[in-house]
Amino acid sequence: LQGPAFKLYETILSKVTGIKLIASGGISHIEELPKLAQMGCEGVIIGKAIYENRITLKQLEKYVG
Structure with missing residues (x-):
């Protein structure tokens, strides 16, 4: 995994x-979620990181709401 496309998301959110x-x-990494939220992302899709146990469902509990 190469990380989220932060610059792309920033560009989209600033122009649209x-x-x-x-x-x-x-x-x-779970640490990427707060940055995405602060940027204005409404949500995230997490798949491979859960499958590979890089992010656990327990870690995600505090972000579900």
Whole structure:
């Protein structure tokens, strides 16, 4: 995994208003979630990181709401 496309998401969110952006791909560490939220991402799709046990469901509990 190469990490989330932070720059792409920043560009999209700065140029397009009124959208609910869902970050997908490259998320491999739980520490990336707060940064994505602060940027304005409405949510994230996490797959491989859970499958490979890099992020656990227990860790995700505090972000579900």
